[in-house]
Amino acid sequence: MPSLDERQCLECGGVVRGRADKKFCSDSCRVAFRNRLNGEEYRYIRRINNILRRNRRILMMMNPTGRNRVRYETLRAHGFDFNHFTSTHRRRDGSRYYYCYEQGYMPLDSHWYLLVVKPFDGTPNPAVVSNGPDVRRHAR
Numbered sequence: 001m002p003s004l005d006e007r008q009c010l011e012c013g014g015v016v017r018g019r020a021d022k023k024f025c026s027d028s029c030r031v032a033f034r035n036r037l038n039g040e041e042y043r044y045i046r047r048i049n050n051i052l053r054r055n056r057r058i059l060m061m062m063n064p065t066g067r068n069r070v071r072y073e074t075l076r077a078h079g080f081d082f083n084h085f086t087s088t089h090r091r092r093d094g095s096r097y098y099y100c101y102e103q104g105y106m107p108l109d110s111h112w113y114l115l116v117v118k119p120f121d122g123t124p125n126p127a128v129v130s131n132g133p134d135v136r137r138h139a140r
Contacts, residue, residue, distance in 0.1 A: 011025075066116070095107075
């Protein structure tokens with residue numbers, strides 16, 4: 001049994017030598033202890049973050065111009081998960097944009113989605129918001 005002035009490693013129970021506030025006998029014991037302690041807590045967060053990053057990569061790949069239409073089946077075929085997004089934006093007409101970080105999408109109908117990009121600085125994206133009427137819409 002160690003004497004009163006010897007401390008035990010929190011991971012392996014070995015003798016800890018060195019500074020008075022040292023809790024582990026080695027770096028490997030410290031890392032193993034932290035991994036075991038935080039493993040369950042961060043596993044869920046890591047899984048959600050991986051889904052969000054994958055969704056963002058898919059949206060970036062499908063939307064190189066900043067505004068694009070894509071079919072639901074195409075997004076699903078690439079592994080897009082519609083249940084995970086970072087934020088939403090409701091428009092005046094009641095429709096809603098869903099965002100994975102700065103990459104967004106809005107359902108147009110049961111098969112089509114509009115893809116957009118939200119600028120980092122908060123200014124309107126010229127590919128998404130226009131300053132005047134769309135002339136093509138009024139052409140006959």
